[in-house]
Each structure stands twice: as structure tokens, then as C-alpha cells.
Amino acid sequence: MKEKIILEEIQIDRQRKQQILRNIGKAVEEKRYVYCPSLWEIFRGQLKYISRFCLGGQLLCLFLTVVLLGYFQWVEEGMLTYLGTASVAASGMGIFLMIELSRSSAIGMMELEQSCYLNFKQVWCVKMILFGFLDILLLTVMVAVIAGNTSCGMFRALVYLLVPFLLSNAVQLLVFTMLRGRKGEYLQAGAAAVCGAASLIPLSSPRWYTLTYFGLWIVALAAAILWLIREISLIYRRLEEGEILCWN
Amino acid sequence: MLELKLDRVSRHYKQKIAVDRLEFTFGKGIYGLLGANGAGKTTLLRMMVGVLKPTSGEILCDGQEIGKMAGEYRRKLGYLPQDLGYYPNFTVWRYLEYLAELKAVPPELAVERIEKLLQFTGLAKSGKEKIKTLSGGMIRRMGIAQSLLNDPEILILDEPTSGLDPRERIRFRNMISALGRDRMVLLSSHIVSDIEYIADEILIMKGGKITESGNLQKILKTVEGNVWECVKEPEQAELLNQQFTVSNLKNTEDGKVVLRIVSDTQPVEGAVRIPPNLEDVYLYGTREKSFGPRV
Numbered sequence: 001m002k003e004k005i006i007l008e009e010i011q012i013d014r015q016r017k018q019q020i021l022r023n024i025g026k027a028v029e030e031k032r033y034v035y036c037p038s039l040w041e042i043f044r045g046q047l048k049y050i051s052r053f054c055l056g057g058q059l060l061c062l063f064l065t066v067v068l069l070g071y072f073q074w075v076e077e078g079m080l081t082y083l084g085t086a087s088v089a090a091s092g093m094g095i096f097l098m099i100e101l102s103r104s105s106a107i108g109m110m111e112l113e114q115s116c117y118l119n120f121k122q123v124w125c126v127k128m129i130l131f132g133f134l135d136i137l138l139l140t141v142m143v144a145v146i147a148g149n150t151s152c153g154m155f156r157a158l159v160y161l162l163v164p165f166l167l168s169n170a171v172q173l174l175v176f177t178m179l180r181g182r183k184g185e186y187l188q189a190g191a192a193a194v195c196g197a198a199s200l201i202p203l204s205s206p207r208w209y210t211l212t213y214f215g216l217w218i219v220a221l222a223a224a225i226l227w228l229i230r231e232i233s234l235i236y237r238r239l240e241e242g243e244i245l246c247w248n
Numbered sequence: 249m250l251e252l253k254l255d256r257v258s259r260h261y262k263q264k265i266a267v268d269r270l271e272f273t274f275g276k277g278i279y280g281l282l283g284a285n286g287a288g289k290t291t292l293l294r295m296m297v298g299v300l301k302p303t304s305g306e307i308l309c310d311g312q313e314i315g316k317m318a319g320e321y322r323r324k325l326g327y328l329p330q331d332l333g334y335y336p337n338f339t340v341w342r343y344l345e346y347l348a349e350l351k352a353v354p355p356e357l358a359v360e361r362i363e364k365l366l367q368f369t370g371l372a373k374s375g376k377e378k379i380k381t382l383s384g385g386m387i388r389r390m391g392i393a394q395s396l397l398n399d400p401e402i403l404i405l406d407e408p409t410s411g412l413d414p415r416e417r418i419r420f421r422n423m424i425s426a427l428g429r430d431r432m433v434l435l436s437s438h439i440v441s442d443i444e445y446i447a448d449e450i451l452i453m454k455g456g457k458i459t460e461s462g463n464l465q466k467i468l469k470t471v472e473g474n475v476w477e478c479v480k481e482p483e484q485a486e487l488l489n490q491q492f493t494v495s496n497l498k499n500t501e502d503g504k505v506v507l508r509i510v511s512d513t514q515p516v517e518g519a520v521r522i523p524p525n526l527e528d529v530y531l532y533g534t535r536e537k538s539f540g541p542r543v
Contacts, residue, residue: 034323035354045349108333115297115327116350117319117398123350242300243261 042118046126054100058093058131062138065089069145079150080203083160086142087199090161091168093138095192097131098172099185105176106185110245121239139165152209159217160209164199166224171195173231177238249310250401250432251275252296257305258456259291266291268456269305278428280447281436282526284534288456289436290330293406296434297327309402323352326400330407332391336380340371340390343379344397351398358397365393368423384411392420396427403427405435409442421446444526452533459533464526471524471532476509478519488516495528 037045047055068085101124104110113120139161146157168191175191202208238244252274259267267288283289294300296307298314298321307314314321334343341362348358366372369389374382382390388411395403408424409417417439425446427433437443443450450467452460460467475495480488485505489497492515496508508522509515510531524532 033354033357035352037349037352049346049349103335104333107335108329108331109335110333111294111299111329111331112327112333112347112394113350114299115322115325115329116347117323117352118350119319119322240301242294245299246294 037118042122042126043130046123047130050127050130051100051103054096054103054131057099058096058134061089061093061096062134062141065138066141069142073145073149079146079152079209080206082146082150083152083157083209084200084203086146086157086161087164087202088196089142090139091164091195091199092192093135094165094169094172095189097128097135098176098188098192100127100131102176102185102188105244114242114245120245121236135165156211156214156217159214159221163217163220163224164195166221166228168192168195168199170224170227170231173228173235177231177235177244251308251310252402252432253308253311254292254296255306255308257292257295257302257307259288259295259300260303265456267295267302270456270458272451272458272461274432274434276428276430276432277448278424278433278435278446280443280450281434281453282438282440282443282450282530282533283436283453287453287534289453290406291456292453293404293434293436297325297404298322319352323398324401326395326398326403328391328395328405328408330410332387334379334387334390337378339376339378340366340382341375343390344394347394348397353398361397361399362393365396368396369393370419385413385416388412389416389420392423401431403431403433405433407437408435409437409439417442440527440530450526452530454534460529467526467529468524471510471529473521474510474512474532475522475524475528476511476515476519477506477522478509478516479504479506480516481505484516491515493531495531 065085069082072081072085104113104120104123110120113123139158142161143154143157146152146161147154150157152160171191171194172188175188179187207213235244254270254272256269256271257267258265258269270292281289281292291300295302296314301315309317309321309324312321335346338346344362344365345358348362353361362375363372366375369392371386371389371393374386379387379390388408392405392408395405405424409420412420421442424433424435428446428448435443435447444464447464449461449463451458452467460470478488479500482499482503482505485497485507488494488507488509492509492511494507495510496506498506500506508528509519510524510528
């Protein structure tokens, strides 16, 4: 009761109240709403805009390889058939990511994307993680099937598949840094085809897949890793400098 | 406070110096950047946007180096590149929606903002159209819309009016004037009249350096006394046109020619001094060396 009396006794200056409300409104309007998307929102957002051709192609590649490996199991094919098919799949599957990445460079989007809060490099990272996840899934399936159906162990199968996979990705990055424009995509597809064909070379003689030559595969794997690291650092440096981002 | 400071910023392309130790401080308002092709305008704008890294020097936003601010700086930016990139198969709406995500526009505000900007740029009816079906002017307007998606504090526009017809240019100029009231707008253009109409401050670039800067009155003063007008016979006018830098040449009804000449000295007997305009300043500021007869 006492409180009510006090409130009623307070004199309200209506003009001053309006002024204060206006000031508050203005301050609210001027206040910038800073929004930081979560990692999940970033991934979900990018997934929406990835080209259907690239994502579909990658998934189709995964599906066909699994079907093919299943068929080989059914007809009880030999180790070389498994390794040949898996090597071609391993060297070819990087192409979809590279086509997706080169999409922005082919049409001058890189410069614009680089000026955004989530810049080009971050968008690239997200796409690489998404496609990389599918690559790892496919490699795991292939290694498991090969190890389970041939005399080749897990580790050896992994090395045999990683060599064409890493070499093909290094070649793709090399082509990407060397060429720009619409035709770059075709050249990248061409490079992937050449890598796929090259991955079949060891099949010319079964002895390449024996333990005697495994040391050579390890050396090739180390070389492929070093080359890929070099290509990634080169492209990172160029992106930092910025010239590669600009259309002219 | 909003301040963007160029601190001895340079950019080299192998042996060529595109931007040479530039020092300038930008605040709120509209800045117009004028310069011939190859003067370093686009390189400067790209460095200010953070696309290109300066070879030396620093760009500071409110005292912080923009490279170190990373996303926090880019959040303040709106950028329209000279050659606007786009995915041809995207619709206008999808394109703006995509860039709104990259610019971290809050999802609950994005739709409303895209609608407003489409209205603002006269593209309200084209939202569902694929970009590859749009005209050059419409694509330019879409570029302007994307640059405003995040309500930027710093708006950098490289040749924003190229490809626009006169009506669209005027509309765009008015739009920029309105935007420049409470933010920093930096635009480069070849079209001198665009800069003359809307820029609070004009910067003239040549050989990677800012040769003149200031408001229109200050800039015009720099060539006061160096602009001449004379009326001559067509043959003599042709000779003068070859010898001097003529900023305008107009035929009169009586078969004579009125020449507007930019020169340090009186180009011909009878020529009278006239007040300069920005085109004269541009020609004077981008001159080779001395501004007398061209031998």
C-alpha cells in the first residue's frame, strides 16, 4: 500500500520520458548485431551451395566402387582385380573436389568470396573437409574389402591405394595453380584420367604387388606426401599473396 | 570513430610498382578515386579489401592492422569488384542468400535484407531469374546489392557505374550519396562526372601515387589559371588539338570551333583563362610531365 502511494507521488516529465525513449531507440538501432555462425551452421550452409554435380559425382563414385567390390567378392576375383579397380577409384575421386574448388576461380568469385567474413580460404577448408570425409570413407571401405578378400594385409593395401590417391591430388593441385578459366576444369578432368590410367601401370606385372617391391611403394608414398605438402604450401602462399584470387 | 589509414603501402608485381608508398587516412564520407588505366586504383582497393597483401607498409583500421583483424575487419566491409564474380546457374536470390551466409548476416535478418536490397536496386522482379539470363546493367545492380548485404561500415566500389545506362547511373549516384552519410564509401571511376557529383573528397592517382587530394573546390584550385578557351577555324583547331591537351572541342553554328585547352602557358593568342572543371584537373593530374605544347 505504501509503495503504491509513493509511485503515485512520482512526477513524470512526459517530454523527458519521450526524449529518453528516443535515445534508447537510437542506441539500439546503432548497435550492430554481431552474428558468429557456429561450425555446424557453416558446414550446413556450405553443403547447400556445393555443386550437385560434384557432390553427386563423389557419392556415385563411392557407390559404384562399393557395388563393384561387392561383385568381385561374389565372383571371387583375384587380388590384382581388386587393386586395379581400387587404384583407379583412388586416383579419380579427388577430381570432384578439385572441380568444386576451381568453380569459384573459373568465374571470378574468389576475389569476392575473399572479402567476406567467411573468406575463400575458410570456404575451401570446409569443402575439403566435406569431400575429404567421403574420400576417407571410400578408402576405408576399399582397404577393408581388399584386406578381407586377398592375401594383402590392411597396411599394404592402404599403401597401395594411398600412392595413386596422393599423387593424383598433387597433380590436380599443380594443374589448378597453373591454369585458370573455364578450360581448367577439362584439363583437370584430363589430368584425373591420366592419373587413373597411370595407376594401372603396376598391374602390368603382378610382382610389383609382392613384398619384395613393397619398399619401393613406401618410397613412392613418402615422395607423394612431400609433393602434396609442397603443392598445398605453394597454393596457400599464393592465396595469402592474393594474386591468384584476382581475375585480372 | 571509423578510420582507415594507409601507412606507406606499396605493392609490386615482379619489377612493376603498382602502388608506391601511399599514405592517406580515410574517415566517414564519400571518397572518389580517379586515375588512368594502370594508375594503381584497383590494386589499392584490393589491398584495402584484404584480397591482396601489400608488399610493404600497413593498412590500419582504427589503429589495428587489417590482416590481423581478419574476419572482424571483413565483417565491416562491402566490396564490389571491377569484374563481379557470380555463379551463372544461381538465381539472383540464391546468389544473395549465399553471400549473406558468407558475410555472416544473421539468418533471421537475411531474407528481409535481400528483399529490401532487391527493391532498392530495382531487381525485385528478377529474384527468381538465373544470373546468366540477366543483362550487364542488372548484374552490376546485383553486385551493388551484394555489397550492401551486411550493412557495411566501409563500402569499397571499383568502377561501380561501368555498364550502367545514364538513368541507372544517376539512380546509383543518388543511392551512394544517401549511403555515404553514415559510413565510409570509396569508389573508383573513369567517369569524372560521377565522382564530381557525389564525392566529398577526390583523390587523383598516377603511377601508383596520389597526386592530388581534397574536396572539389581545393582540387579545382590546383589548376586555376591553366585552363584556356579560344575560338578558331577548323584547320587551326586541328593543329592545336595535336599540339595541346584539349579537354573539349565544340563546333559552333558559324563553322568555327571552340576549344578548351589545359596548358601551363597561353596556348595561342586570343585564348582566355576560364574556370576549371574536374575533367581538366584529371587531365592535368595525369599529365606526362610539363603541360605545355606537346612536341
